Amino acid sequence: MTEATQINFDQLKVSCANCSLRELCVPQGMSEEELELVDKIIERKKPVHKNDYLFRAGDTNRSIYAVLSGSVKTLVDNPNGEEQIVGFHLPGELLGMDGFSGDAHTCSSVALETSSVCEFPLEKLDEVCHLVPSIQYAMRRIMGKEVTKDHAMLLLLGRMSAEEKLASFLVSLSKRMAQRHWKQTEFNLTMPRQDIANYLGLAVETVSRLFAHLQDENIIEVDRRRVNISDMDRLKAIIGDGSAAKSAAAEQG
Amino acid sequence: MTEATQINFDQLKVSCANCSLRELCVPQGMSEEELELVDKIIERKKPVHKNDYLFRAGDTNRSIYAVLSGSVKTLVDNPNGEEQIVGFHLPGELLGMDGFSGDAHTCSSVALETSSVCEFPLEKLDEVCHLVPSIQYAMRRIMGKEVTKDHAMLLLLGRMSAEEKLASFLVSLSKRMAQRHWKQTEFNLTMPRQDIANYLGLAVETVSRLFAHLQDENIIEVDRRRVNISDMDRLKAIIGDGSAAKSAAAEQG
DNA sequence: CGCCGATTTGACTCAGATCAAGGTTTGTGG
DNA sequence: CCACAAACCTTGATCTGAGTCAAATCGGCG
Numbered sequence: 091m092t093e094a095t096q097i098n099f100d101q102l103k104v105s106c107a108n109c110s111l112r113e114l115c116v117p118q119g120m121s122e123e124e125l126e127l128v129d130k131i132i133e134r135k136k137p138v139h140k141n142d143y144l145f146r147a148g149d150t151n152r153s154i155y156a157v158l159s160g161s162v163k164t165l166v167d168n169p170n171g172e173e174q175i176v177g178f179h180l181p182g183e184l185l186g187m188d189g190f191s192g193d194a195h196t197c198s199s200v201a202l203e204t205s206s207v208c209e210f211p212l213e214k215l216d217e218v219c220h221l222v223p224s225i226q227y228a229m230r231r232i233m234g235k236e237v238t239k240d241h242a243m244l245l246l247l248g249r250m251s252a253e254e255k256l257a258s259f260l261v262s263l264s265k266r267m268a269q270r271h272w273k274q275t276e277f278n279l280t281m282p283r284q285d286i287a288n289y290l291g292l293a294v295e296t297v298s299r300l301f302a303h304l305q306d307e308n309i310i311e312v313d314r315r316r317v318n319i320s321d322m323d324r325l326k327a328i329i330g331d332g333s334a335a336k337s338a339a340a341e342q343g
Numbered sequence: 344m345t346e347a348t349q350i351n352f353d354q355l356k357v358s359c360a361n362c363s364l365r366e367l368c369v370p371q372g373m374s375e376e377e378l379e380l381v382d383k384i385i386e387r388k389k390p391v392h393k394n395d396y397l398f399r400a401g402d403t404n405r406s407i408y409a410v411l412s413g414s415v416k417t418l419v420d421n422p423n424g425e426e427q428i429v430g431f432h433l434p435g436e437l438l439g440m441d442g443f444s445g446d447a448h449t450c451s452s453v454a455l456e457t458s459s460v461c462e463f464p465l466e467k468l469d470e471v472c473h474l475v476p477s478i479q480y481a482m483r484r485i486m487g488k489e490v491t492k493d494h495a496m497l498l499l500l501g502r503m504s505a506e507e508k509l510a511s512f513l514v515s516l517s518k519r520m521a522q523r524h525w526k527q528t529e530f531n532l533t534m535p536r537q538d539i540a541n542y543l544g545l546a547v548e549t550v551s552r553l554f555a556h557l558q559d560e561n562i563i564e565v566d567r568r569r570v571n572i573s574d575m576d577r578l579k580a581i582i583g584d585g586s587a588a589k590s591a592a593a594e595q596g
Numbered sequence: 597c598g599c600c601g602a603t604t605t606g607a608c609t610c611a612g613a614t615c616a617a618g619g620t621t622t623g624t625g626g
Numbered sequence: 627c628c629a630c631a632a633a634c635c636t637t638g639a640t641c642t643g644a645g646t647c648a649a650a651t652c653g654g655c656g
Contacts, residue, residue, distance in 0.1 A: 166494045169583045174498040188494065190487025197494055216480070223473055233486040234443025240493035241419045241441065241450055245427040247500035248544035252644065283603065291501035293645050298604055314603080314653085330422045505612065536635060546613050551636055567621080567635080 137206045144199040144207060145186065152189035152212045157181050160205020161280040163289075164188075166197045175289040176243070178202070178281060180266055187236050202280045247291045250329075255290040256300045257328040260310065264319060275319040390459045397452040397460060398439065405442035405465045410434050413458020414533040416542075417441075419450045428542040429496070431455070431534060433519055440489050455533045500544045503582075508543040509553045510581040513563065517572060528572040 137160075138144060144155055147167060155162075157179050164177040164185050176197060179185050188196045189212060219226040246258055268274035279286070287297040304310045309325050311318040319325055390413075391397060397408055400420060408415075410432050417430040417438050429450060432438045441449045442465060472479040499511055521527035532539070540547045557563045562578050564571040572578055 166498050168498055168502065172502050174494075174501045176494050176497050187487060187490050190483050191491040192484070192487070196491045219479070220476055226472070226479060227469070230443045230482070230486070231445070233483070233490065234440060234445070236490050237440050237486065237493065238444040238449045240490065240497065241427075241429050243497055244429050244493065244500060245419050245421055247497060248427045248541070249421065249425050282601095288501070294602090295604080295646080296644055299644095302604075535633085547634090548614080548636080549612055552612095555636075 135207050135209050137204055138201040140201055140203050142201045144201065145189075145195050146198040147194070147196055149195045150193055152186070152193075152195055153209045154184055154186035154189065154212070154215070155199070155210070156184050156208045158206040158208055161202045162199055162205060162207070163202055163281065163285060164197050164199045173288070175285055176240075178285075178289065180270070182270055183266075184232060187233050190233070202285075252290075252292050252296050253300055253303070254329055255292065256286075256297065256304070257325050259286065259290060260317065260319065261322075261326055261329060264322070275322065277317060279315045279317060390457055391454040393454055393456050395454045397454065398442075398448050399451040400447070400449055402448045403446055405439070405446075405448055406462045407437055407439035407442065407465070407468070408452070408463070409437050409461045411459040411461055414455045415452055415458055415460070416455055416534060416538060417450050417452045426541070428538055429493075431538075431542065433523070435523055436519075437485060440486055443486070455538075505543075505545055505549050506553055506556070507582055508545065509539075509550065509557070510578050512539065512543060513570065513572065514575075514579055514582060517575070528575065530570060532568045532570060 144162060145151070145153065159181050161181075162179045162185065163175050164179065165173045165175045167173050177185065179199075185199055186195065215225075215229075219229060246255055250258065263277065263279075264274045267277050281289075283294050283297050287294040290297070301310070301312045304325075305312055307324070309319070309321045309328075311320055397415060398404070398406065412434050414434075415432045415438065416428050417432065418426045418428045420426050430438065432452075438452055439448065468478075468482075472482060499508055503511065516530065516532075517527045520530050534542075536547050536550050540550045543550070554563070554565045557578075558565055560577070562572070562574045562581075564573055
């Protein structure tokens with residue numbers, strides 16, 4: 091409330107901006123007072139290492155997480171012990187919304203590389219939502235987007251060919267790169283081929299062959315984890331028009 | 344507030360109980376005052392007929408809906424004009440959560456048969472959530488369940504064989520029948536084979552053959568839309584153990 | 597250098613799609 | 627009540643995209 095605390099507010103703002111809470115806070119035009127409240131519920135975690143779990147299905151200690159740096163995957167298990175990756179999360183993205191459904195998380199989350207995340211324990215979030223309506227709206231919008239995103243994945247898994255799936259995956263990554271003002275035609279895959287395959291409902295070998303094929307067609311260049319999209323239009327055409335892939339690939343020697 | 348209005352409250356309660364809002368209201372232990380508030384935001388719709396749209400992707404007039412009677416499907420479209428069914432909704436189930444993600448609905452909803460639904464316009468829901476925190480929590484739990492349900496579908500579409508998919512579908516329907524105190528081993532499919540196939544990411548012919556096969560195995564009896572599950576354990580075993588199907592079906596004459 | 601996990605490539609197989617008829621049920625109009 | 631059409635569902639034959647199996651190759655790294 092004084093000039094001394096003003097400095098703290100500024101720090102909080104910067105901290106939140108860096109902490110990728112933009113989606114949660116900034117678009118709602120939060121006041122400094124509100125920002126302070128948010129800051130109280132955040133637990134800043136120390137970095138997690140590759141293959142560390144953020145949370146596991148069954149954890150009753152529910153939280154949502156914001157990826158600050160690095161990347162993370164989320165997965166569900168089936169009774170047979172198989173797993174299905176349901177999302178990859180880049181800096182600025184949130185995860186853990188499955189925890190709202192009941193007393194425990196229903197999926198698990200694992201770091202793909204050394205990463206840092208901010209954690210919002212649900213109970214504390216409850217309090218703040220009550221005090222700051224704008225957060226409540228933001229949460230609802232975020233969960234709505236989660237639902238919409240999942241629907242897009244259902245469409246991908248249910249109706250697309252292997253090539254359409256991989257093209258969709260690359261275009262989606264590219265868009266998300268653009269959102270965070272990174273190069274949208276050249277980026278690193280932080281996950282192994284096996285995870286891409288699992289996510290898209292394919293075999294690893296199929297993913298490998300598709301990368302090779304897209305490279306043959308001069309649509310992308312791949313070198314291990316490095317991807318460069320050299321012809322975005324044709325990449326998008328693969329998704330937009332199922333017949334494009336056929337004619338382009340027909341009888342190539 | 345008087346005895347005259349007391350009668351109204353009772354009517355509201357009954358009405359909500361019948362209107363299948365149990366999931367939204369009752370578990371939160373709403374007061375009569377709160378129930379009255381909810382009643383204000385509900386628009387009771389006249390029945391919708393088979394193939395009528397409840398809402399379409401792009402509609403900015405966003406609402407969530409509770410199915411009162413009948414059944415409804417929800418679907419997303421892709422650029423090619425193909426569609427993927429993302430959910431079937433029985434009495435007491437809610438739909439339209441995709442409307443929270445932005446300014447418009449991102450999927451469409453169509454009645455599978457003559458049905459009646461209650462509509463909650465989002466703007467009005469906003470007001471009431473603000474006034475009644477318990478509704479806010481209920482909404483969040485409901486959306487969390489939606490996310491969890493979608494994850495289960497991703498697992499189904501991404502990792503399961505055709506037979507496992509159909510078995511999952513039938514077991515899921517059976518559980519939902521039990522939830523509403525209907526017979527859980529014998530029920531009617533309200534959707535055509537084509538819709539089941541689409542929902543499960545299969546061809547109609549495959550679904551038809553699988554029904555025939557499950558009947559041959561004496562696991563179910565099917566007569567057009569009528570299904571009777573005669574061996575629930577083996578039906579569940581198909582999902583729980585991918586090898587069960589193979590050994591059971593092996594070399595049968 | 598030599599091992600290990602990740603990736604690629606090739607050969608072969610198969611689950612499920614596609615193509616092609618038929619059969620059945622429902623609805624409509626005369 | 628019947629004729630006819632339009633859905634809807636089933637069944638058989640064939641084809642193929644993608645999975646599986648097997649084996650090389652690559653990239654790090656102790």
